Amino acid sequence: MVYYLIICRSLTYAQRTAQVLERVGIPGWVQRSPKLISKEGCGYCVRIPERRLADALTVLRREGMSPKQVFLQTAEGEYSEVKS
Amino acid sequence: MIYLDSAATTLEKPGTVPRACAWAMTHLASPGRGGHAPGMGAGELMYQMREQAARLFHVDDPERVVLTSNATHGLNIAIRSLVGPGGTVVISGYEHNAVTRPVHAIPEVKVKVAGGPLFDSEGVYAAFEREVTPGVDAVICNHVSNVFGFVQPVERIARLCRERGVPLIVDASQSAGVLNVDMEGWGAAFVAMPGHKGLYGPQGTGLLLCGSQTRPVLFGGTGSLSAQQEMPDFLPDRLEAGTHNVCGAAGLLEGMKFVARTGAGRIHRHEQMLAGRMMDTLERCPGITVFRGNNGSQSGLYSIVLDGLDCEEAGAALAKRGIAVRAGLHCAPLAHRTAGTLDTGTVRFSFSAFNRRDQAERAAEAVRELVRAAKK
Numbered sequence: 001m002v003y004y005l006i007i008c009r010s011l012t013y014a015q016r017t018a019q020v021l022e023r024v025g026i027p028g029w030v031q032r033s034p035k036l037i038s039k040e041g042c043g044y045c046v047r048i049p050e051r052r053l054a055d056a057l058t059v060l061r062r063e064g065m066s067p068k069q070v071f072l073q074t075a076e077g078e079y080s081e082v083k084s
Numbered sequence: 085m086i087y088l089d090s091a092a093t094t095l096e097k098p099g100t101v102p103r104a105c106a107w108a109m110t111h112l113a114s115p116g117r118g119g120h121a122p123g124m125g126a127g128e129l130m131y132q133m134r135e136q137a138a139r140l141f142h143v144d145d146p147e148r149v150v151l152t153s154n155a156t157h158g159l160n161i162a163i164r165s166l167v168g169p170g171g172t173v174v175i176s177g178y179e180h181n182a183v184t185r186p187v188h189a190i191p192e193v194k195v196k197v198a199g200g201p202l203f204d205s206e207g208v209y210a211a212f213e214r215e216v217t218p219g220v221d222a223v224i225c226n227h228v229s230n231v232f233g234f235v236q237p238v239e240r241i242a243r244l245c246r247e248r249g250v251p252l253i254v255d256a257s258q259s260a261g262v263l264n265v266d267m268e269g270w271g272a273a274f275v276a277m278p279g280h281k282g283l284y285g286p287q288g289t290g291l292l293l294c295g296s297q298t299r300p301v302l303f304g305g306t307g308s309l310s311a312q313q314e315m316p317d318f319l320p321d322r323l324e325a326g327t328h329n330v331c332g333a334a335g336l337l338e339g340m341k342f343v344a345r346t347g348a349g350r351i352h353r354h355e356q357m358l359a360g361r362m363m364d365t366l367e368r369c370p371g372i373t374v375f376r377g378n379n380g381s382q383s384g385l386y387s388i389v390l391d392g393l394d395c396e397e398a399g400a401a402l403a404k405r406g407i408a409v410r411a412g413l414h415c416a417p418l419a420h421r422t423a424g425t426l427d428t429g430t431v432r433f434s435f436s437a438f439n440r441r442d443q444a445e446r447a448a449e450a451v452r453e454l455v456r457a458a459k460k
Contacts, residue, residue: 010308010321011116012147015131030127032119041310044116 002050007069014044086443087408091434100338108334116307133337142268150292150323155257156182158276158292162253165299171221177422178229181415202423203377205237228258231419233385242270262352267293285336355384355435358444365448371455387430395429
């Protein structure tokens with residue numbers, strides 16, 4: 001499976017992000033950010049399904065919650081940053 | 085025992101509170117510290133707690149709800165965030181040491197006291213109008229006096245502060261859970277409150293609602309931005325260094341749910357009714373001075389002075405009769421000075437949602453017995 005990881009500044013912010021997405025029917029899972037992409041140290045991200053990224057970004061921008069960074073996680077476990 | 089010291093700590097809690105604390109102790113770990121179920125569960129609980137508080141106190145964003153150890157902790161953060169050495173602060177004449185001591189500890193601080201007569205909202209407001217001038221760094225005011233139950237005109241003071249561009253810190257220690265605490269409506273810089281009084285949470289919990297830039301008083305791990313040495317610049321992490329009191333937060337969440345279910349207004353009316361009945365009885369008894377407000381200027385707590393009887397002795401005598409009250413200066417010498425009771429202190433009676441009418445009546449009778457015995 002391929003996922004997008006929306007990087008959040010804190011656990012609370014990740015929870016809020018997931019909640020905003022959930023309200024519009026986009027499933028989001030709060031999880032620890034992989035160390036490889038978490039350059040500032042420990043952090044949390046929201047994982048969303050591959051096909052929901054555009055909708056998610058639209059909703060988050062509308063709520064004034066533009067993500068810090070977004071990464072694509074491939075089925076092989078590799079990460080690449082997505083410029084939104 | 086008849087417990088009438090809820091202004092210090094509510095002793096009887098909704099049954100869900102201790103159950104939640106005990107459950108959290110063995111099922112939840114540290115929020116923001118791990119991706120495993122007990123860690124994520126703790127994070128979820130903390131978020132629910134913040135959301136519940138945000139709803140109760142009209143905060144637009146749960147991130148602005150910070151868990152503290154108590155109201156004093158929150159007030160220290162708030163004061164340190166706004167007032168530096170040589171700063172100027174306006175405080176009401178009814179402040180607790182939780183405000184006056186942290187202010188006093190700031191080097192070369194200038195403190196202006198907006199003191200008005202007890203239960204005189206107009207007088208208090210007029211004092212603030214005089215003292216809140218350009219150059220004031222912060223106004224600090226409690227919503228309800230912890231000694232006399234005096235409801236200060238916080239809404240009007242908040243409007244005044246907004247008009248004059250001065251940040252406001254509200255100490256909602258005696259109002260959270262009974263009166264409308266309206267962070268957004270007031271436009272306050274900070275509102276601090278304990279979890280263990282009118283919110284029916286456990287001791288060791290408090291909340292700080294933040295509407296301003298903050299300055300941490302405690303530094304350490306937050307589970308975020310761990311590669312950098314500065315504290316994060318975002319809430320709540322900025323003010324929540326170290327492992328959270330998750331068990332306390334679990335109890336506090338249940339306490340706030342109880343308040344939301346029951347209705348703060350209903351709890352307030354119940355406490356006022358009990359206080360009113362007791363004051364009615366005591367006012368008729370010679371030798372007792374009852375400090376009583378009118379026209380909604382008093383919450384459900386009040387103080388008395390007994391002629392010829394030391395307040396601490398009265399408190400001890402009541403304790404022997406199974407009635408728990410608080411006597412002395414209530415950590416609020418400024419309030420006593422303003423009201424003219426600094427030399428005598430007072431005996432304070434405070435109620436909770438769980439007190440009953442017969443308890444108020446029995447307590448009133450016990451006080452009358454004390455007075456009768458003192459006269460012999």
